[in-house]
Amino acid sequence: MVKVLVVGNGGREHAIATSLLQSPSVQEVVCVPGNGGTATLPRCRNLGLSVKDFEGIARFSLVNNFSLIAVGPEVPLANGIADYLKEQGLQVFGPTQAGAQIEASKAWAKDLMKAAGIPTANAAVFSDATAAIAQVRKQGAPIVVKADGLAAGKGVTVAMTETEAIAAIEAAFGGQFGEAGSRVVLEEYLTGEEASVLAVTDGLTIRPLLPAQDHKRIGEGDTGENTGGMGAYAPAPVVTPELMTRIQTEILEPAIATLRDRGIDYRGVLYAGLMITPQGDPKVIEFNCRFGDPETQVVLPLLETPLDQLMLACTQQTLADFPPLQWKPGAAACVVLAAGGYPGSYEKGKPISGLAQAADTGAMVFHAGTRLIGDTILTDGGRVLGITALGETVREAIALAYEAVDCIQFEGAYCRRDIGHRVLT
Template sequence: MKVLVVGSGGREHALAWKLLQSPRVQEVFCIPGNGGTARLERCRNLALNVSDFEGIGRFALVNNVALIVIGPEVPLAAGITDYLQQQGLMVFGPSQAGAQVEASKAWSKALMKQANIPTAAAAVFTDAAAAIAYVKAQGAPIVVKADGLAAGKGVTVAETESDAIAAIEASFAGQFGEAGYTVVVEEYLSGQEASILAVTDGKTIRPLLPAQDHKRIGDGDTGPNTGGMGAYAPAPIVTPALMARIQQEILEPTIAALRQQEIDYRGVLYAGLMITPAGDPKVIEFNCRFGDPETQAVLPLLDTPLDALMLACVQQRLDEFPPLSWKPGVAACVVIAAKGYPEKYQKGLPLRGIAQAEATGAIVFHAGTKLKQNQLVTDGGRVLNVTAVGEDFKAAIAQAYAAVETIEFEGMYYRRDIGHRAIE
């Protein structure tokens, strides 16, 4: 069968790479893909935009594409699944109504309240003065979130009231465009974060291995939030007993609440959780797609064919699908970013050393790269995701960093403490 993957990041490279391991998948198309997917055997990049629903649909119909996998949140929030389904195509990814779990933090909070899902106390504001008054009444630390999609950068964990007020003012001044004209102000939760990527057909929901992401730009979890600077799986903090609670208290009630609202949700429900010092899971946020870079740490460990799992979700057969099978060991992923990310950064810088990195046994997933006259160059803020699988975290992390050290481009930056909690 032929599969089409929509998106251009490290997550999409990992999805294409994993799909191609299935004996049933003969070819994968990526729209628009990146420099890494361009080099994958039996994979072809297409120069279409992720928002060109008509072009994507036409290509899929003409080329007998059996399954379309939507990577990023923006086309999901814009209704790509609804459009393609109307063309009679099979799509792994929720409808526009379902994508609201990520596209609107205020809507998501209301859903959680309705379903009694454990989460931080919060208030929603469309007026800066009211939000600031609320912060002054609550005190700090406190969390300020732009309501809409802001590419993982719309959240400020404010240590002081003045930081929170500055974040509110920036949001209403247009820092995140329309996404920031409503803000959610939330209670600060302490503990360790965990990412639970779960696949669902809208009735049954199954978690993949738990992962932990490193969102801050700097070592020791310092500096501004990013789209993610590295990840590892399975996260030791999520024990089997805790995963059972997450399934029962969070995943199943969320799917039931969506169904109650007559929302057909087939794809990934990604729960970003805080595991409190008391050991309780609380939802920080929901996302409507695979996590990035968590996917790059989870998929190398998956033994079950990804295409079969996705089709079971799309065709609502997940309840009869066999238990997921996993490879032994653990995985760690280190993100290499461009100098200046998550603020301004340069593109078009030549990349060297990827073949040497792969020769160490690591997997190099491309995120912000492209092929320019057969030369790989940088084309984004997060440039490469280097993943290694090992029998324990010490081995996997050491191998990932050994591979990172063979890669070169001007001003490249990466955190040097990915997986520190797993080792501790």
């Protein structure tokens, strides 16, 4: 029997824990620090350690014979949690600090893509605002402005005017994203339809999961500020089987081969955020070093293959011999319920009601920004809940997800009402 420790406290980690617990070989899951949802999962408990407490996580795992550590968020990976835990003799699903640079530095990732011949937008890197602004005036708009480092999914501005681009550059160099904004990447504006392909790898072999589509903007019709993600669905029909073959051979395999050429042993998730151009070609917008959020909340509920066995195959470098992945038929959709004011300032501590009624519809309620105080679940973040439903079609899954959303109340609750609009129209 396997005991798994999951690092993180978001909706992604709740979905990972839920999927792990469906495996007949998983005895127990512990989440560090977890949230109000993981606190109430059977055979799951929260451990009140910080994701920065590598030593505490290692000590607990070793003393209690945990077979596997699954790291959810990008920040501890970028800070070297996998390196530290592996040095203690633990099996870790998540790349080393060197591999996590693929997300932690947009400039580093661009260099890797260029070396690997991976199709992506043209880009240039700037270390001061004056030069970056001069480039915007020379190149014109639309243009994409990215903070080089980790900015919790909010460091990207798709600027439709030069004024907007210059404001984004000044905000980045002015400290809006802290150290993450000390460099910016200016990138060619790509048109088309976005898709997310999450793939698992042991550093030698890489296998894609079902393609998904996220909704980054706060407003309906994909308007307003970028967020961590307001909803998703899978499988995304824009990624046909033929296109997935191209993504495998033109993007995923070259990325892993180039990482290996650089001496980086990459084991975990490689997430390719893609733009499918009007010509039908896949181009990489970004790489991430971990499961996507909220894409995980629609991909893992469709996975029939035991997640612990898949993760262990990656950590033990036996993915080439692992059986083909098995998937449930149909589709999944997730709608994020956010706190009023998100992605700007918002209040915490609002009681949440209707969770049992939402679950009674058959939907899965994944907690993201919540905490459990006594018997009450309170809001504790910007993205509060992710409500996922399965259906025979994407349309049916979306309708069932919204049916469950309408059962839940908390002060200031907000969701987009057009998740899946591209596939529905």
